[in-house]
Amino acid sequence: MPELPEVETVRRGLAPVLEGESFVSVEQRRPNLRFPFPERFVERLTGARIEALGRRAKYLQADLSTGEVLVMHLGMSGSFRIEGDVAGAFHHPRGKHASHDHVVFAMSNGATVTYNDPRRFGFMQLIPRRDLGAHPLFRDIGIEPLGNELSGGLLATLFAGKAAPLKAALLDQKLIAGLGNIYVCEALHRTGLAPTRAAGELDAAAADRLAATIRAVLEEAIAAGGSSLRDHVQANGELGYFQHNFDVYDREGEPCRRPGCGGRVARIVQSGRSTFFCPACQR
DNA sequence: ACACGACCCTGTTCGC
């Protein structure tokens, strides 16, 4: 699922269940996901308290009482399921892919939090808090699109001199962190910018509009509980519904939703990924 | 700098 809005939705679902609670037991059912689990993963977590559950880009970061941070990435197909009689937690039946339940956290409040990931592109790491910023995962990561830094001026600076198309520049996690294929397509359509335009050619006015639109799209998606494609759900089992608001993503051949445009959504491939856009109103 | 393919995996969807 997960681009920034989906990860943020998961964070908000898990935070009330995890923050202030300790790991009573941890079950690690396989040696690796995308990467091997850290050495002594279970031992290093058991008994630790989660002080806060944060997010950086598409990474969840659980601050532990041990001084380490549990970093979790959902990859393409990772999800969490909360079970147990806990305030704020929704009990819902396990999905049909129980064989892909890879990690089970039993918490001090009685909640069970299970990580499921059929494709296993997700991973978990334990990193000392003081080393987090210098860690390869975060060292070169770009700005938070919902943070204060994002502005038209900064976008223009980041994109200056770049011949890469806007689509590729926006997907580059070293520039802006957290945007994925869906929200890049949506933001470009709303801004009326062609995904093929060279990033370095963005003028100041367009950069201002693009920055504001990125923020708006992400905030709207978070407010909607993220986008649910296929069977992806929030931690509480509810479906996000932002996918119904897509203007272009996965709408090849369908009418452009911009009032009065009359164009049709096209699909091209850029950097090996599908780009959906309206050739009539995106210039 | 940038594009592209391969790779890490499995599930779903589509065409024949």
Place this chain on the structure above:
DNA sequence: TGCGAACAGGGTCGTG
């Protein structure tokens, strides 16, 4: 209905 191919929200790496 069955079967294989294509494709999928992420990210890294090597090559040209």
